[in-house]
Amino acid sequence: MKSTLLAAALIASSTAAFAEAQKFALDPSHSQVVFSYNHLGYSTTTGMFSGFEGEITFDEANPENSSVSVSMPVKSMFTGWEAREGHFMSEDFFGAKDGDLITFTSTGIEVTGDKTANITGDLTMNGITKAVVLAANLNQVAPYPFGPNEGVPTAGFNATTTVVRSDFDLGQFAPYVSDEVEISISIEAFQQK
Structure with missing residues (x-):
């Protein structure tokens, strides 16, 4: 009975919390940006970025009013082969210095389904900014089930x-x-108090 009341309270507080736009901070330990490309027609090579930060303003009632901004260090790239990473950081590609970032800032959201949307935004990489569109899917919004973040939306x-x-x-x-x-992105984000 006690656990049923607790679950009902968590669901009620979560629903109330989303009556207006809420800020969420990315959890870098459970978020990834993975990239892949074809190498000479022989193979598909993959890599990923880590150590990124970001904030989502999520309006569950009106998702088109939501926004996202993310940044990640260029030098956090991991491909599984150190020599390739060194080449990507060289003047042939990024010419990366400590502190160089890749950033994405949304400029508009078009809702395409119950849990899907196209997120248009400015991607800045290698000192150049271009508009890109992310095909996004909301996996779920729910209280975290255990640990130090238990109950946090x-x-x-x-x-x-x-x-x-x-x-x-x-x-x-x-x-x-x-x-x-x-590019394939998967993120978790905790609601901020």
Whole structure:
């Protein structure tokens, strides 16, 4: 009985909390940005970025009024092969210095279904800003089930997009190494008090 009352209280407080837009902070330990590209027609190479920060303002009642901003260090790239990462950080590609960031800031959201939306925003990479569209899916919004964040309203999203790396002056070896890079994003974010 006690647990049923607690669950009902959590659901009620979660529902009340989303009556207006709420701010959520990304949980970097359970969020990933993964990229993949074709290598000479032989294989698909993947990598990921970590250590990113960001904030989501989520309006569950009117999702089109939501927004997202994310940044990640260029040097947090991991591909599983140190020599490749070193090459990507060289002047052939990023010419990365400590503190260089990749950022995304939403500029508009078009709701496409009960849990889907197209998020348009400005992607800045290698000092160049281009508009991109993320095809996003809301996985769930629910109180976190256990641990130090137990009961904290938590949102989870997946999104995908394709970027053309030469648009960001990163087109070395194209078209032999594909100019198009597929990006897959999965994030968790905790509501801020």
